[in-house]
Amino acid sequence: MLLEKIKTPGLAHLSYLVGSNGEAAVIDPRRDCDIYVEKARAAGLKITHIFETHRNEDLVSGAPILAELTGAKVLHGPNPEKPIAYAQTTHENDCFAIGQLEIRVLETPGHTDDHISFVLFDSAYPKKAVGVFTGDALFVGDVGRTDFYPNRRKEVAGLLYDSLQKILALGDQALIYPAHGAGSVCGSGMAAREFSSVGHERLNNPRLQIESRDEFIDVKINENHYQPPYFRLMERLNMEGGDAAPRVMRPRHLSLDELKTCDADHLIDIREPMAYAAGHLPGAMSLPVGMISAFAGWFISDGESIALIAANEEQLATAMEHLVRIALDNIVGGYVGVVPAAAQGQKIQSTPMIDTVEVKERLNANKDDWTLLDVRDADERASAAIEGSEHIYVGHLNEEWRKLDKNQHYTLMCGSGARATVAAGWLASQGFDNLDIYLGSMSAWQAAHN
Incomplete structure (x- = not known):
């Protein structure tokens, strides 16, 4: 029996591989999804089901790509704004056997209308749930944001409150497996810890300490959240189905002359802030590699071309991974060496x-x-x-x-x-x-x- 968490750095996205008796399921896969196939095969498992807790706003879903790789069927909740082209619709109380394990559907709208949670049972010990994949409804230390329907703010906040009561009713023993950890744009109060239980959250999660439904709604509608423009791109791709990630996750090497003549829409310096301030190429913006997931989607639009400037090749590879996962992958290439550029007589700018x-x-x-x-x-x-x-x-x-x-x-x-x-x-x-x-x-x- 297998339950493995796969974390995507930068986005702080959490997906899961669950398997038993030769069968496996994946919950909320990311775009570069070979990792799930490799891990399943290494464990002697065949991926038969792919479950999505909701239409993601902050990353490209790998569900349609993984379905093509494995032949598995994709299950998605009811009531999306538009039909999910690559998925079958599943509803409350639907059950799916994964070997000895059983996954039951719990409709938990609020974060999005189509949001569902997946409750995990062990058929050998069926009285209580082992755990629940909560998506963006319940996090460790926080709950999901409810600002995606501005004309229905009170309604969707109330829906989330009701959904949380359903999750709490599973019992304190149930472990929770959320879709995000600390650092995600999907919540601001998440704990650094990525493991918890319904019982622990009931006692410690600040949002679950609010007993009144009306008070919970008031708190949620007064939260401050930001929606980067790329969220709209993610929403569209996650309804239509996005393309597979590039097979080579490393930008083409650019010489200094090629960098100067590549005519990219954005020159992005991915070095650390102090390095950028000390000296950078004219026209380059600063977006340290560790901040790409949080801020690239504010400044780069769908289809715009990107040239990366880094301190080393490893930074280039990591930056490309982050950008690909949010579909900003029109990367013309990468250049390493601001100091060598200066040695060649290239003008360098600094920011005091x-x-x-x-x-x-x-x-x-x-x-x-x-x-x-x-x-x-x-x-x-x-x-x-x-x-x-x-x-x-x-x-x-x-x-x-x-x-x-x-x-x-x-x-x-x-x-x-x-x-x-x-x-x-x-x-x-x-x-x-x-x-x-x-x-x-x-x-x-x-x-x-x-």
């Missing part, structure tokens, strides 16, 4: 960094031509803000940059300086010259005032 003392001096001077621009999210801003600063969420700079004055001097700040570097890099790529970054940002400011 300033400290708390300098920020205080500029605030006190009250200059008309200088703005301290806070790019943190709304919750962070509401919790603590520097008086005199202005606020635009980093992702919203994808459009809001057009309203900014290129003759103005901007200092970018966030929680520590990483997102501020992304913001500064984006503005620099749009022709802003008078920029610097508050190193340490809000953390440094608070340390200086404690």
Whole structure:
């Protein structure tokens, strides 16, 4: 008997391979799905079923691709906005045997209308559920977001409350297997731990401490969530069925001359923020490899071409994996070596960094031509803000940059300086010259005032 979690870094996506007596099922597979076939074959299992908890918004589903590879059938919940082209519809109480295991369907709408959970039973011990694959309904330490239907905010928040009661009714012994862990854009309060039980969540999950349905609805409709533009692309692909991932998950090597003449829509420097600030190629934006999953979808549109600039080949391969999983895979190639480029006479630009003392001096001077621009999210801003600063969420700079004055001097700040570097890099790529970054940002400011 097998139950294995497959984690997708960056997206913090969790999928699962479940098997018994020669048969296996996969829950919520990612686009690059060879891993499931390899693991199943290594365990002597044939994948017969593919279960989707909902139409994902933050990554391309691998379900249709895995179905072609294995001949397995795909099961998806009822009531999607449009029919899921590659899946059969399953309903409450439907049961599927996977060897000795049994998977029963629980309709759990709220996060999305088509959301379902899959309850796992061992037929040799049938009295209580062993566990439940909760998708984006229940996480470890949090519950799903309910902001995808803005005209039905109260209704869908109430639906999620009701769905959570159904999950809680499975019993405290049931283990929970969510579709995301900490770091996912699908929730902000998830625990770093990726294992839990219904009983533990009942006692400790802050959202499950809210007993009143009306109070739960009020809390949910007042949450702040962001929806990157690429969510719409994911929704479309996950209804129609996306293409398979590229077989080679490594960009084509570019020379410096090829990089300069490739005419890519975006030059993306995936090195660490300090490396980018110290020196980068003109026109390049900053998107550190570890931040690609969170922010690439704000600044890169479907079909736009990408050239990557990295510190080493491993960064290029990892960046391509992250981009492919959200279907931003028009990658013309990758270049390694900003320092060698400088040695060849290539012009290099830098972005100055300033400290708390300098920020205080500029605030006190009250200059008309200088703005301290806070790019943190709304919750962070509401919790603590520097008086005199202005606020635009980093992702919203994808459009809001057009309203900014290129003759103005901007200092970018966030929680520590990483997102501020992304913001500064984006503005620099749009022709802003008078920029610097508050190193340490809000953390440094608070340390200086404690």
